[in-house]
Amino acid sequence: MCTAEVDETPLRGELPGHLALRLAREKARRVAGSRVDAFVVAADTVVACGRRILPKANDEDEVRYCLDLLSGRRHRVFSGVAVVDTRRRARSRLVTSTVAFKRLERQEIDSYVACGEWRGKAGGYAIQGRAALFVRWLRGSFSGVVGLPLHETAAMLSGLGYPVVEAQRRSGVEA
DSSP states (O other): OOOOOOOOOOOTTOOHHHHHHHHHHHHHHHHHHHOTTSOEEEEEEEEEETTEEOOBOOSHHHHHHHHHHHTTSEEEEEEEEEEEOTTOOEEEEEEEEEEEEOOOOHHHHHHHHHHOTTTTOBTTOOTTTGGGGGEEEEESOHHHHHTOOHHHHHHHHHHTTOOHHHHHHHHTOOO
């Protein structure tokens, strides 16, 4: 696994979905430049409340800001994914999901902040962890909210000739 360091600062006037897709494409291009023998998959997730892009929380003030804003509201999660094959063909896709949080009590926020799983997470939460308790409903891709929309990623890989079904069989994953 390689990581691509890119500046994740939104461009002036950039919408949340455009940001997620741009970052996924930039990460894929950067890694593909040094890994010409491999299929490259890159993704980025952006959480937005309206047009407001929420940070990837790095400290307690940021996570509290995010959770206070999301409490009792619905928000959108944009998951950009990009794939580059060994012949440098590229595909990308934006997956948008809507998540509704219940109204959060102060003690729930305090407890979540104390657990620390929010660090570096878009919107200050990890839906696959304790924050699942906050979700009233979700429309869209659960795996996209986690950070990698699996259905769409597998479809792009398959379309570029990667043997997805064979890879599942070798890894023991049931189809």
